[in-house]
Amino acid sequence: MRYLPLTDADRREMLSVIGARSVDELFRDVPPSARLGAKVAGLPDHLGELEVERAFQAYAAKNVSPSVAPFFIGAGAYRHHVPSTVDYMIQRGEFLTSYTPYQPEVTQGTLQYLFEFQTQVTMLTGMEVANASMYDGSTGAAEAVLMANRVTRRHKALISGGLHPHYRSIIQTTAHWEGYQAAIGKADVEGLEDLIAGIDKETSCVVVQNPSFFGHVRDFGKLADACHAAGALLIVVVTEIVSLGLLKPPGEMGADIVVCEGQSIGNGLGFGGPYVGLFATREKYMRQMPGRLCGETVDADGKRGFVLTLSTREQHIRREKATSNICTNAGLCALAFTVHLTLLGEAGFKRLAEINHAKASTLADRLASVPGVQVANDSFFNEFTVRLAKPAAPVIEALAAKRILAGVPVSRLLPDDPSVADLLLLAATETATDDGMDALVAGLKEVL
Amino acid sequence: MDRSQGRTGGIVSGGNPAPATFTGNRALQIEEPLIFEMGQPGRCGVDLPEPPPTRNDRLNGLRRLGEIGLPGLSEPQVVQHYTRLSQKNYAIDMGVYPLGSCTMKHNPRINEKVARFAGIGDLHPLQPVSTVQGALELIDRLAHWLKTLTGMPAVAMSPAAGAHGEMCGMMAIAAALEAKGERAQRRTVLAPESAHGTNPATAAALGFTVKPIPANEAGRVDLGALKAALGPDVAAIMLTNPNTCGLFESEIVEISSAVHAAGAYFYCDGANFNAIVGRVRPGDLGVDCMHINLHKTFSTPHGGGGPGAGPVVLSAALAPYAPYPWIVKNGDSWTIAEDGARVDGQPLGRLKAFHGQMGMFTRALAYIMSHGADGLKQASEDAVLSANYVMAALKDVMTPAFDGPCMHEALFDDGFLKDTGVSTLDFAKAMIDEGYHPMTMYFPLVVHGAMLIEPTESQAKEDLDLFIGALRSLAERATSGKAAEDFKAAPRFAPRRRLDETLAARKPVLRWRPSNSFKQAAE
Numbered sequence: 001m002r003y004l005p006l007t008d009a010d011r012r013e014m015l016s017v018i019g020a021r022s023v024d025e026l027f028r029d030v031p032p033s034a035r036l037g038a039k040v041a042g043l044p045d046h047l048g049e050l051e052v053e054r055a056f057q058a059y060a061a062k063n064v065s066p067s068v069a070p071f072f073i074g075a076g077a078y079r080h081h082v083p084s085t086v087d088y089m090i091q092r093g094e095f096l097t098s099y100t101p102y103q104p105e106v107t108q109g110t111l112q113y114l115f116e117f118q119t120q121v122t123m124l125t126g127m128e129v130a131n132a133s134m135y136d137g138s139t140g141a142a143e144a145v146l147m148a149n150r151v152t153r154r155h156k157a158l159i160s161g162g163l164h165p166h167y168r169s170i171i172q173t174t175a176h177w178e179g180y181q182a183a184i185g186k187a188d189v190e191g192l193e194d195l196i197a198g199i200d201k202e203t204s205c206v207v208v209q210n211p212s213f214f215g216h217v218r219d220f221g222k223l224a225d226a227c228h229a230a231g232a233l234l235i236v237v238v239t240e241i242v243s244l245g246l247l248k249p250p251g252e253m254g255a256d257i258v259v260c261e262g263q264s265i266g267n268g269l270g271f272g273g274p275y276v277g278l279f280a281t282r283e284k285y286m287r288q289m290p291g292r293l294c295g296e297t298v299d300a301d302g303k304r305g306f307v308l309t310l311s312t313r314e315q316h317i318r319r320e321k322a323t324s325n326i327c328t329n330a331g332l333c334a335l336a337f338t339v340h341l342t343l344l345g346e347a348g349f350k351r352l353a354e355i356n357h358a359k360a361s362t363l364a365d366r367l368a369s370v371p372g373v374q375v376a377n378d379s380f381f382n383e384f385t386v387r388l389a390k391p392a393a394p395v396i397e398a399l400a401a402k403r404i405l406a407g408v409p410v411s412r413l414l415p416d417d418p419s420v421a422d423l424l425l426l427a428a429t430e431t432a433t434d435d436g437m438d439a440l441v442a443g444l445k446e447v448l
Numbered sequence: 449m450d451r452s453q454g455r456t457g458g459i460v461s462g463g464n465p466a467p468a469t470f471t472g473n474r475a476l477q478i479e480e481p482l483i484f485e486m487g488q489p490g491r492c493g494v495d496l497p498e499p500p501p502t503r504n505d506r507l508n509g510l511r512r513l514g515e516i517g518l519p520g521l522s523e524p525q526v527v528q529h530y531t532r533l534s535q536k537n538y539a540i541d542m543g544v545y546p547l548g549s550c551t552m553k554h555n556p557r558i559n560e561k562v563a564r565f566a567g568i569g570d571l572h573p574l575q576p577v578s579t580v581q582g583a584l585e586l587i588d589r590l591a592h593w594l595k596t597l598t599g600m601p602a603v604a605m606s607p608a609a610g611a612h613g614e615m616c617g618m619m620a621i622a623a624a625l626e627a628k629g630e631r632a633q634r635r636t637v638l639a640p641e642s643a644h645g646t647n648p649a650t651a652a653a654l655g656f657t658v659k660p661i662p663a664n665e666a667g668r669v670d671l672g673a674l675k676a677a678l679g680p681d682v683a684a685i686m687l688t689n690p691n692t693c694g695l696f697e698s699e700i701v702e703i704s705s706a707v708h709a710a711g712a713y714f715y716c717d718g719a720n721f722n723a724i725v726g727r728v729r730p731g732d733l734g735v736d737c738m739h740i741n742l743h744k745t746f747s748t749p750h751g752g753g754g755p756g757a758g759p760v761v762l763s764a765a766l767a768p769y770a771p772y773p774w775i776v777k778n779g780d781s782w783t784i785a786e787d788g789a790r791v792d793g794q795p796l797g798r799l800k801a802f803h804g805q806m807g808m809f810t811r812a813l814a815y816i817m818s819h820g821a822d823g824l825k826q827a828s829e830d831a832v833l834s835a836n837y838v839m840a841a842l843k844d845v846m847t848p849a850f851d852g853p854c855m856h857e858a859l860f861d862d863g864f865l866k867d868t869g870v871s872t873l874d875f876a877k878a879m880i881d882e883g884y885h886p887m888t889m890y891f892p893l894v895v896h897g898a899m900l901i902e903p904t905e906s907q908a909k910e911d912l913d914l915f916i917g918a919l920r921s922l923a924e925r926a927t928s929g930k931a932a933e934d935f936k937a938a939p940r941f942a943p944r945r946r947l948d949e950t951l952a953a954r955k956p957v958l959r960w961r962p963s964n965s966f967k968q969a970a971e
Contacts, residue, residue, distance in 0.1 A: 001822075003819070003827070004826060004830055004905055004906075005906070005909070006908070007909075010908075014834070018837060023833055026832050026853045027832070029696035029697075029698040030728055031733075034729070036726070042596055043593065043820070045823070046818060046820030046822055047818055049558050051817075052817050053562060056568065056586075060565045060567030061567065063571055064579035065567040068566075071572075073572045077572055088527075089527070089530045089531075090751075092530075093540070093555075094537040094541070095534050095537065096539070096560075096749045097539040099547055099550055105943065106537065106538040106939075108533070108943050108944055109533040109537035113533055114752075116960075120518065122959050129958045132753075133754070135755070135800070136608065138801035139612070166800075166801035167801065170797075170798050170801070173619070173798055173799060177797075216508075217507055219508070219509075244516075246505075246507065248510045248512050268570055269570055270570075271571040271580070292753065295952040296958075298948050298951065299946060299947045299948070309958075310953055310956060314645075315649035320651065322645070324653075325611045327644075327645075328609040328753060331750075332751025333751075333754070335752065342518075342529075343494050343526050344492070344518070345487065345518050345519060345521060346518040348493065348496060351496045351499065352494075355496060357499075357502075357507070362500065378508070379508035381507070405575055405576070405579065412574065415788035
């Protein structure tokens with residue numbers, strides 16, 4: 001087997017040094033009833049690299065790749081062009097095959113890019129400090145609520161109906177099992193929801209998304225004031241990080257915690273993961289943050305270096321008193337994010353955002369002229385909601401049969417809400433083409 | 449203008465007789481500034497077209513007004529910067545990475561290749577299910593392997609990492625207790641003192657009180673103490689097996705029987721599954737749920753601390769509570785049961801957006817298919833053999849923490865360093881100068897000055913022999929009683945010498961600022 005360097009001669013020699021007659025002796029602590037004599041039944045033997053490749057080509061052939069179809073799907077994961085340099089960098093073995101930087105003298109590469117990542121995250125969000133990443137935006141949002149509960153010593157979260165339904169569902173799950181209340185607003189299709197009236201003296205936090213799940217762009221300045229007046233924190237979620245190239249950042253709106261899905265920068269769609277969660281807050285809440293933090297220091301020669309720091313918050317030190325149980329995070333996806341954002345820089349990132357907004361504006365204008373399609377948004381970044389003349393789910397299936405990947409029927413994510421049956425969510429990024437829009441418009445005219 | 453651009457050249461090490469260089473570089477060790485110290489306005493590493501003209505924006509008056517502050521770099525600068533950073537890292541690709549409990553095994557590149565195939569790596573998670581049949585089949589195939597290798601009937605694929613899998617498994621236990629009306633009464637979770645920190649952290653997050661279970665002299669759970677602790681208040685035991693001392697829990701069947709007889713559940717931390725794949729099925733040991741770190745046992749790259757994946761296998765008792773989503777096979781096609789799907793069980797909810805860490809599933813399945821049932825068994829045997837070989841070759845100069853064969857990791861205490869003035873930390877740092885990443889140190893907590901060495905199955909015998917030679921040499925130097933100062937000064941040859949972690953924690957600098965945070969921190 002190509003990955004196993006030991007020869008039978010090696011094994012015999014090693015056994016003799018150990019003083020064992022066979023490898024079975026090394027497993028003598030396994031209870032006899034649990035020892036497997038032969039291989040596990042019902043599983044095939046090893047394959048060469050060529051055979052493995054063929055097997056995966058066969059899986060791939062049964063899917064419709066977005067690279068060969070007009071594509072307008074968003075809803076929390078966005079198709080962007082990732083420069084080749086990004087993928088080359090993250091495949092360097094020194095990054096790819098290194099572990100969490102517990103030994104800083106030999107992991108300054110990882111630590112320095114995490115420090116750069118943290119800085120970039122604070123700049124994009126307009127916040128003061130950021131951690132070294134979360135699993136993704138959705139789990140980060142649930143951790144943000146737990147953090148707000150710790151900071152305020154309250155246990156009631158108010159959740160916007162404009163928050164991504166999966167994020168909402170994760171918060172509900174943690175609320176149920178970790179013992180706090182989560183009041184969920186009804187689907188905010190129009191972007192007119194008023195959460196201020198729901199805040200009271202027991203509210204630990206209000207969670208909103210910008211642009212919202214339905215695409216609306218809103219200013220949460222007044223909501224932030226209302227939260228702070230009541231002693232609650234404002235958590236702003238951003239699922240499309242590219243929007244921050246064009247939009248006022250949550251930090252300038254008064255957010256206390258900002259959680260973003262960073263997938264759009266550097267990370268492919270990958271059928272939902274792995275992605276990278278960005279997590280930023282105010283300096284005063286730094287010690288209540290979950291996850292790893294990279295900090296600057298000096299070495300014994302006085303040279304600048306970086307280390308994981310404030311680990312007294314973490315599970316491997318604090319055990320049952322830790323701020324979170326998180327250990328592994330999304331290091332390599334954070335590297336992809338940082339390399340891509342460094343390539344873009346100030347000018348490139350802003351231009352990318354402008355292009356996204358322009359493409360989506362074009363798409364909205366073109367769809368508005370299709371009979372049976374009504375654009376629901378006045379404001380949006382690169383994604384918006386349309387109301388169709390008939391239920392969206394079968395329309396999407398009919399378009400898929402024409403090899404057009406036309407968006408997400410809202411009913412897929414909110415199956416228990418009959419009021420959303422006709423709603424379709426569409427996104428257009430820099431990857432959208434005029435030909436693709438032509439195909440979508442023509443397809444919709446046929447299907448509706 | 450600061451010509452150093454953030455470099456800290458010109459500082460001569462007290463213990464290093466080499467002269468200073470102008471750049472601060474040492475040949476291939478290049479001092480590298482932060483990107484924020486390198487950028488120039490007007491540079492950009494991508495060429496994007498002019499945005500198409502639009503009449504009015506639709507941003508609701510919320511256009512960003514100020515500068516973000518991102519630096520501008522060209523593509524070659526970015527390539528050089530991150531290449532130089534990469535060269536400051538130790539990695540599996542460079543040699544023995546004996547970090548116990550982390551399973552730093554070879555990461556095959558075929559896994560990276562197939563994960564990037566068009567039609568796999570570029571799929572959107574919310575494409576119509578008719579357009580992702582191959583992806584669902586792939587996940588189902590990996591699920592089949594995981595269930596078969598563990599002898600368990602169900603698996604929850606969505607947890608993003610080991611700790612997330614723990615959360616999933618413990619929520620499933622809480623859900624099962626709730627269904628039986630026992631959740632309010634069973635508030636205690638038992639965990640050995642040697643447990644990973646994530647175990648008590650997870651249990652506490654779910655409102656359980658964690659009660660430690662002592663180990664016996666052989667480094668295993670004290671069965672008598674466990675039985676005494678079991679009662680109507682106990683929800684579960686969280687146990688790693690093979691345990692964090694690198695030992696198989698020889699009374700595991702008695703433990704699971706006692707736990708079940710008391711009406712509690714058995715959570716197994718599967719971090720050490722690599723020792724037993726193909727030789728033991730956890731389902732045969734009475735396990736109710738176990739997370740599998742795909743980034744350990746099944747070789748998805750650790751990536752500098754993630755991403756990982758932590759699917760959780762579940763017993764029949766816990767399967768009804770598995771979280772959304774899961775894959776359902778209907779004849780020749782697959783669908784996904786997502787939130788709100790009408791099902792027989794009582795799903796505990798949702799833990800993660802979309803369907804789990806697909807990129808890790810793809811890599812793990814490629815690894816598993818490459819090994820096959822025969823290769824996986826051989827890999828576990830070689831991992832255990834290599835650890836025992838290291839133990840046997842070092843036991844006369846270092847002090848093994850326990851007698852008898854170990855599983856896939858060899859645990860030493862600091863007994864051999866007693867009165868030498870050299871600590872476990874010093875010993876570990878000296879390994880860096882020998883060209884190795886240190887072993888896991890000071891874990892598990894139950895062993896004084898612990899050194900946990902996990903060679904994995906990926907090292908050739910010659911490489912193990914060199915590694916053993918280096919450790920023997922260090923142990924002999926340390927115990928000579930004359931080298932304490934040398935050890936305290938290690939590492940000398942790494943990109944950085946020992947870093948001041950106290951300063952980092954006392955005055956946290958977590959981001960670069962234009963005012964030059966480094967100078968402020970140093971003052």
